[in-house]
Amino acid sequence: xxxxxxxxxxxxxxxxxxxxxxxxxxxxxxxxxxxxxxxxxxxxxxxxxxxxxxxxxxxxxxxxxxxxxxxxxxxxxxxxxxxxxxxxxxxxxxxxxxxxxxxxxxxxxxxxxxxxxxxxxxxxxxxxxxxxxxxxxxxxxxxxxxxxxxxxxxxxxxxxxxxxxxxxxxxxxxxxxxxxxxxxxxxxxxxxxxxxxxxxxxxxxxxxxxxxxxxxxxxxxxxxxxxxxxxxxxxxxxxxxxxxxxxxxxxxxxxxxxxxxxxxxxxxxxxxxxxxxxxxxxxxxxxxxxxxxxxxxxxxxxxxxxxxxxxxxxxxxxxxxxxxxxxxxxxxxxxxxxxxxxxxxxxxxxxxxxxxxxxxxxxxxxxxxxxxxxxxxxxxxxxxxxxxxxxxxxxxxxxxxxxxxxxxxxxxxxxxxxxxx
Amino acid sequence: xxxxxxxxxxxxxxxxxxxxxxxxxxxxxxxxxxxxxxxxxxxxxxxxxxxxxxxxxxxxxxxxxxxxxxxxxxxxxxxxxxxxxxxxxxxxxxxxxxxxxxxxxxxxxxxxxxxxxxxxxxxxxxxxxxxxxxxxxxxxxxxxxxxxxxxxxxxxxxxxxxxxxxxxxxxxxxxxxxxxxxxxxxxxxxxxxxxxxxxxxxxxxxxxxxxxxxxxxxxxxxxxxxxxxxxxxxxxxxxxxxxxxxxxxxxxxxxxxxxxxxxxxxxxxxxxxxxxxxxxxxxxxxxxxxxxxxxxxxxxxxxxxxxxxxxxxxxxxxxxxxxxxxxxxxxxxxxxxxxxxxxxxxxxxxxxxxxxxxxxxxxxxxxxxxxxxxxxxxxxxxxxxxxxxxxxxxxxxxxxxxxxxxxxxxxxxxxxxxxxx
Ligand SMILES: [Ca+2]
Ligand SMILES: [Ca+2]
Ligand SMILES: [Mg+2]
Ligand SMILES: [Mg+2]
Ligand code: NI
Numbered sequence: 082x083x084x085x086x087x088x089x090x091x092x093x094x095x096x097x098x099x100x101x102x103x104x105x106x107x108x109x110x111x112x113x114x115x116x117x118x119x120x121x122x123x124x125x126x127x128x129x130x131x132x133x134x135x136x137x138x139x140x141x142x143x144x145x146x147x148x149x150x151x152x153x154x155x156x157x158x159x160x161x162x163x164x165x166x167x168x169x170x171x172x173x174x175x176x177x178x179x180x181x182x183x184x185x186x187x188x189x190x191x192x193x194x195x196x197x198x199x200x201x202x203x204x205x206x207x208x209x210x211x212x213x214x215x216x217x218x219x220x221x222x223x224x225x226x227x228x229x230x231x232x233x234x235x236x237x238x239x240x241x242x243x244x245x246x247x248x249x250x251x252x253x254x255x256x257x258x259x260x261x262x263x264x265x266x267x268x269x270x271x272x273x274x275x276x277x278x279x280x281x282x283x284x285x286x287x288x289x290x291x292x293x294x295x296x297x298x299x300x301x302x303x304x305x306x307x308x309x310x311x312x313x314x315x316x317x318x319x320x321x322x323x324x325x326x327x328x329x330x331x332x333x334x335x336x337x338x339x340x341x342x343x344x345x346x347x348x349x350x351x352x353x354x355x356x357x358x359x360x361x362x363x364x365x366x367x368x369x370x371x372x373x374x375x376x377x378x379x380x381x382x383x384x385x386x387x388x389x390x391x392x393x394x395x396x397x398x399x400x401x402x403x404x405x406x407x408x409x410x411x412x413x414x415x416x417x418x419x420x421x422x423x424x425x426x427x428x429x430x431x432x433x434x435x436x437x438x439x440x441x442x443x444x445x446x447x448x449x450x451x452x453x454x455x456x457x458x459x460x461x462x463x464x465x466x467x468x469x470x471x472x473x474x475x476x477x478x479x480x481x482x483x484x485x486x487x488x489x490x491x492x493x494x495x496x497x498x499x500x501x502x
Numbered sequence: 503x504x505x506x507x508x509x510x511x512x513x514x515x516x517x518x519x520x521x522x523x524x525x526x527x528x529x530x531x532x533x534x535x536x537x538x539x540x541x542x543x544x545x546x547x548x549x550x551x552x553x554x555x556x557x558x559x560x561x562x563x564x565x566x567x568x569x570x571x572x573x574x575x576x577x578x579x580x581x582x583x584x585x586x587x588x589x590x591x592x593x594x595x596x597x598x599x600x601x602x603x604x605x606x607x608x609x610x611x612x613x614x615x616x617x618x619x620x621x622x623x624x625x626x627x628x629x630x631x632x633x634x635x636x637x638x639x640x641x642x643x644x645x646x647x648x649x650x651x652x653x654x655x656x657x658x659x660x661x662x663x664x665x666x667x668x669x670x671x672x673x674x675x676x677x678x679x680x681x682x683x684x685x686x687x688x689x690x691x692x693x694x695x696x697x698x699x700x701x702x703x704x705x706x707x708x709x710x711x712x713x714x715x716x717x718x719x720x721x722x723x724x725x726x727x728x729x730x731x732x733x734x735x736x737x738x739x740x741x742x743x744x745x746x747x748x749x750x751x752x753x754x755x756x757x758x759x760x761x762x763x764x765x766x767x768x769x770x771x772x773x774x775x776x777x778x779x780x781x782x783x784x785x786x787x788x789x790x791x792x793x794x795x796x797x798x799x800x801x802x803x804x805x806x807x808x809x810x811x812x813x814x815x816x817x818x819x820x821x822x823x824x825x826x827x828x829x830x831x832x833x834x835x836x837x838x839x840x841x842x843x844x845x846x847x848x849x850x851x852x853x854x855x856x857x858x859x860x861x862x863x864x865x866x867x868x869x870x871x872x873x874x875x876x877x878x879x880x881x882x883x884x885x886x887x888x889x890x891x892x893x894x895x896x897x898x899x900x901x902x903x904x905x906x907x908x909x910x911x912x913x914x915x916x917x918x919x920x921x922x923x
Contacts, residue, residue: 258840331752419679421758
């Protein structure tokens, strides 16, 4: 496959990728749906009429929307056909857009001249806790080696409902929060700026397919048709606030201060060549959590920290999505087992993705092991947690002989706390 | 105040109430906004042009919407003016609607001929845990009398983010969920129908005012302008599923199986005559949680259980919203303290509202004290938890010399579990 759009071999967005996003530009203040190719965005609002396949020809209007919910709300065969149409239209041999100068000029926007937006109206956002190395690390730190994994962890994908309003697009600054913490066990709590500000390296899946009804389950076996694609996600976490507030109902204000996602949704079809073995599961899961296909992906993940004053990026973590113990199909099955209804555009966070080695842990809490092993940055500074002015950048990509499928970046800068008036 | 609309002295909806809701009817399949008066609904879509006050005359379009989000997104002075306009238009002395036969016939719909809907697009739903008697009861049952209240409980309103997709309107049946439970401590978990299905008697507040920005706080002192009104809420809870899944991230599938709300939003202005002392708080809360006005309300609450076969309603609980330790202003301040942004239409659940006496507890867990003190129903049956076919009905009202402000009912029937295919 070769496109008439030229791009370098290093691009995250070759014709084999074609991730979906929502953008505005100086020329176009209304949100349009686009796909990334090389350094360009192909504006689907402008070329909606070219989706002439048997399924999409009556659904072209979904590309006139300001978000991806309507397209996500169609079915997997629609998504596959749309992808085939896009690959055909962008192919070197196809004249439709290539040779129509007027259309071509209207249909392509430089990514550098576009502003990206949260690509869907996220009705509900769920965050899981499905990396075994992460759960084990946290367990060892807080309960010791012998009780590291809690009793339920290997029986079900533990998760909780998060705050959808606070999901923001890459590039949005995050403010260090104020909140209650308990600096001295047994003493009175303290109110002030969070002192243990952390990132969490996660990926998140957008749910697709028509809405389900309350009371309806989606088993793991059925869940494949309902995963539209993935983005990178940084679940910013105020560790000291979380520790004081989370008993017994879970994380609340420690996580609703902002969750950053990358703008381009990489589809399952684009990821399919990078499918890999599921993590071995013992004990065997209950039937509703079982699926017989591979649904794990070899996605390399990295986290950089770039301080404000000497802006040199240090890669502090190299992990991989394949370390997930529970698949996203199992996560969706768990979420719906009691009858929770789904809407297209729902978001499922993977949970912090940590590998086995100490340089592959997906949070500062683990990387600096509760502050006991500070991370040295390339500019000579040390970090136990995130400092004011630090930019945290997540990157992800799949790679095999010659093809790279990238996620772009998921970035945010931490601004200093704003005192209470 | 006396309306030209006639109603009995027992009605929940006199001219002093005027709660907002969203309805459809045989005549009108599109969702319209209405207010309840006596046995009628006044259709605000039809009379939007009559809102001619200085603030609302340019905002009449909010009553042409299919939900209340746009109206909620205005400001408290708008809400107050709209209420004054409605009371004026409905007054016995006012001819505008009363004497216009055509308008009158189009503008009034019988409640018995209408179908009610969830009145807002609920962007995010939060549930709290703010009744001291409830938290103490649960604590005694699971941790003993000496450690009943957890350390953080009196320092902050404990809460968690819930599932907005699964919020349904009164009358919607709820299906007994399947899920994992741990019948024998230390043994393997079991998968099957929930055996400890419960209700939670709650009230829920709709958030109003323009959206806030991520990073912005709303202190308790500022929160008054952001509470639009209240509904009744039944937070259906699968106790055995909750117990197994909730460590360490809180309730998840035990609560996302359905949450029922009553259809009529009773505004803060209607509740104002029933304001009562805030619950005494010791220790003194942090400044962001303090407000100097009374924002607690004397709202009588009742729960009935009606079995399917011998359908006699038994009132199993008589409680009161006034038992809340934390006010809704404090709940909102807590939710936003780290910078969580708000959108009009957000919903805040109070948490289960239990009084001091054993007949005022707001859940079966407490009423039957973990199954040790079964409740006797009027038809001779006993209940430890909710059984298949039971209808659970919540009611709420305020009353003083001659005026009753009611909430209508919040009702749902529990259907039997649907086995896994
Ligand atoms: Ca997380
Ligand atoms: Ca509750
Ligand atoms: Mg977050
Ligand atoms: Mg619920
Ligand atoms: Ni929404």
